[in-house]
Amino acid sequence: MNVSWKVKKQESSMTMPLQKDASHTLQQLCELFGNSSDFHSSPIQIGVSHGFLCALTTMAEAQTLVEKLLEPLTAGSAASALSVGTLQQLEQFRQEKLGLLIFAYAKNVQEATDQLLNGDALLIMDGVEQVLCVRIGGIPSRSIEAPKNQKVIRGTQESFTESLDTNISLIRRRIRNPLLRFESFTAGEETKTCISLAYLANAADESIVNEFRSRLTKMRVKAIYDSANVEEIISQNRSWFFPTLLSSERPDTAASELVEGKCAVIVDGSPFVLIGPAVYGNFFQSAGDYYVMPVLAVFMRLLRHASLILSLFLPALYISVIYYHSEMVPTLLLYSISGQEQGSPFTTGVALLVMTLLFELLREAGTRVPSVLGQAVPIAGAIVLGQAAVEAGIVSSILLIVVAATELCGLVVPHYDFSSTVRLIRFGLLFLGAVLGVYGIFIGIALLVIHLVSLQSFGVPYLTPVAPMRPRAHQDMVFRAPLKNEDAP
Template identity: 35%
Template sequence: MVGGFFKQLFKSKNNNNNKEPQQANEQLQQNLMSSLKDNITHVSKILGNSSDIVIRTANIGPQNNVKLSIIYTEGLVDTQLLQILIDSLIFKVNKNDLQSQNQSNSSLITVLKEKIINVGSITEVRDFSTLTTNILSGHAALLVDQESKAISVSIPGFEKRSIEEPQSATLIKGPRDGFTETVSTNTSLLRRKIKSANLWMEEKEIGTVTKTKVVIAYINGIVNEDVVKEVHKRLDRINIDAILESGYIEELIQDETFTPFPTIYNTERPDAVAGKLLEGRVAILVDGTPFVLVVPSLIVEFFQASEDYYQRSDIATLLRFLRFLCFFIALVAPSLYIAILTYHQEMLPTTLLIEIAAQREGVPFPAFMEALMMEVAFEILREAGVRMPRAVGQTMSIVGALVLGQAAVQAGLVSSAMVIVVALTAIANFCFPSINLAASIRLLRFGMMILAAMFGLVGIIFGLILLCIHVSSLRSFGIPYTTTVAPFIITDQKDVFFRVPWWGMFSRPRLINQKNIIREQNNPTPKPQSRKQ
């Protein structure tokens, strides 16, 4: 019965009543006609006579005997470049141009493209599908009467957000630039970081309706070609109407769907993406979002911050150990509290046990219900703080947590120790550089609490074993998710739990990069030597 429910839930329904979309697709696949009037009518019909589609028709030439039209989308083109284009068409087409066209038997489109138009990148278009896509992407389409092809001039000029420090990954020391929602700006930020001819970028268009631009970036000679082919393969098989954010693609190309752990890394920081490209990874940039995907991804990456590489190695190593400690606190602290108070009171010192027992004397709920209520209350406060306006969101979260915790203790619903455990767990959960991993721990924490309430410490250990088995079974684009730890590669331990000095970071991860392992082939950076005077 359950299987039948899921079959019906994910069953694709093929309706035969999709005549209008089929007719629209047939109209798009048609080639341009020689009649300017027919072409304009057809384009207007495809675009639904939209008010933001501007069509300007004029007669040019010495005797005004050449009729043409310019079609563009208002708000998506640069008005100054558009005026330059119009002026060049009106004032630069002369008798000599028309005579040379007649003598060489070339089309007027070719003459305009080669001699008259001097702005933007120019391409020839022969079908309505490409023509309308270009018009809706910030191009100006030039159609000439008696010509069955058109010119598409790229002059985008839409409003875009300036480059700012990313809010999801702030640093004390490091670059302040972050990706924006414009993919061309994001690719230029990567070019500024990596000024190499081997930084290759390949473009795709995904989404039958949105036609979202997706760019695949990698460094030739360092990247594993099999990973690049796999990325292309997974992107090519996406058949969806819209891609509005990189999260759509992340969910459609990941190796494992039903796992709480993120198997694809995403970030707003250009320096983080540049560093991973130099390790041999592949970046996926999606137009319309500042979050860039990086594959393959390893679990240890979610404990690493960009700032680790901008400060001393000993400080970075200490902070990494602190993040691993916070991982275990956020995962098992409430479940340990439940297990010890419910099954293993002998593990606590007598004085502490008496103090906690005195606090819980008036609490009517068992430890599990006590922890569950506080965790759910904190999750509600956190979600409310995120969704509320920024001016009041943080204040509401802090004041709400303090007031709610104090009131809950005074009302006898929870103990003071439980409030401390939940607060410490919440703070530890904010220590991860990756918000995706923090969300995973929030989900897993409830499962560990249930196991602790049922079986005590045995349940916690059993849950950790299941977690290790699950993580070890995951892969990211064919690479084991726990690479460098399982399988254990001793040469790659210099950037896992420890961050060795830069003079020791002479090689790239071996399983990710099968070639060009050594970063400095000819003259490795020597270890600094102290000088005695």
């Protein structure tokens, strides 16, 4: 009870207006941060006025702090009769000395603390009932690198970083339009993570922007570490499998989606930007489609859709045909399959399930392999284990071909989130095919279509433009229409 009372008392004191005594304000901050080694404060003299300069050395680089703030504040003012004992005098002094720096005024300890944690330096002056917060920055971050997961042969080789300001700059460089808007939010009771909502005012639907704004405002969680946490909270979909937000590490993809009227959510500390609304067809588009000839882009998109179908249904069709519908297989092929299956100690269903799980394990192991080893270990493991299993007579060659073709087709889908969904649904269809044959596969297809039809992404039907049918939207969904000069007749 005593601890709870102290916490409530501290919270109430943090929201009370600041006093004009700079020492009292500094004492409140020192009590709040305790003995933290990165909290630094020092007295400062500006003319005849006394005050304190506070900063977190881990959030504001010391050299930058001296160059941007300390030198302008003390240059020519220590020996003068200058006074900054009121808010008006402090504001006039800021305009003269710090006019180009981003600033804000904090009216209570809570606001001052939030600005301090965001990398600002605090200027606390005697006689002033507000604290001047100046953006310093200067902490080094990861440089802009080439995309690691969404690569293209031709096109930009820049990717988002963990810095929110850098990511906003990458988008702003591609959309030099004053109507490009960025709205700031904060989420996480403990982490106070900064989030930015981006949209193009002349392209985005106001109802969609309001929906994004509402969901971001209503987030109530203790911690946000990555954009994946935000995606899980604001999606609010009825699907356990299909993603309703597109995650991208490419600035050109985010920029093109913003121009088309979508919204982007940028989370500080995450190199992936969330884009929505995202429908089924968006997960088969790649940034490389817009850097090649339209005919080639259409061919690649059709190939991705065909690969998805094979990845989903090939194992289920194989086992259903072997178990229940062998008359559908040509006689010579059936003899070949049955001859290979006779030497295996396991049934076709068990062998298919085991080999599928084994390939999934190898794929998961590939994501854990150190970058020094690359992808050689999982590839070599798949070849060695597959060849050894066939030579030992545990599985047949045709079954290994089916599993390998299935896994290969699953890799063609450009977005990892959607390909992971395909991997999960594949096991369900495999079970239905083993139990009910082709009829079970049709039941699975019906359930899948019903679920997709009922699914929405921020109010937009998931199967748009197929259901509801919008023929004009097909120009950039399955097909990729060629670019045209808008001034041309």
